Amino acid sequence: MNIEHFNDLLAIARAQPEPQRLLMVFATAECEPDATPEQMAAHAAGTGGALRPLMCVDKDPAELADFAALAAEARAAGPGWQLVFTAALAGRTTSTEIQRMLDLLVKRVESGEFGGLLPFDTAGEAVLIG
Numbered sequence: 001m002n003i004e005h006f007n008d009l010l011a012i013a014r015a016q017p018e019p020q021r022l023l024m025v026f027a028t029a030e031c032e033p034d035a036t037p038e039q040m041a042a043h044a045a046g047t048g049g050a051l052r053p054l055m056c057v058d059k060d061p062a063e064l065a066d067f068a069a070l071a072a073e074a075r076a077a078g079p080g081w082q083l084v085f086t087a088a089l090a091g092r093t094t095s096t097e098i099q100r101m102l103d104l105l106v107k108r109v110e111s112g113e114f115g116g117l118l119p120f121d122t123a124g125e126a127v128l129i130g
Helices: 006-015 037-044 067-077 095-111
Strands: 020-030 050-059 083-090 118-120
Touching: 006 020, 006 067, 006 083, 020 095, 050 067, 050 095, 083 095
Parallel strands: none
Antiparallel strands: 020 050, 020 083, 083 118
């Protein structure tokens, strides 16, 4: 199954035999203070900028009705975001392990290391970053 929308990921996670946790980092794109005119134009057009993590959370897939519910919760919990980077953690995990993985995901988003992460836009559509 192709993951084209967050709800596809949610369905796959729910169908797994092992317990799953979805780890999410919500981020925004900012224009750097020393950006060139071309970089500022790209950012203004919605295709450029530096990603900055804003908040992170883990969820049991059973806790989420769908992407719309997640997006509403995120809007209520924090600042406006443009992308949510998602990974799954399988098996029984402790809160310490989950927090360690969330911290790692935040660092990966900050450094632009997106391998293995699934980014989604504010509509829940999968995004290709490159």
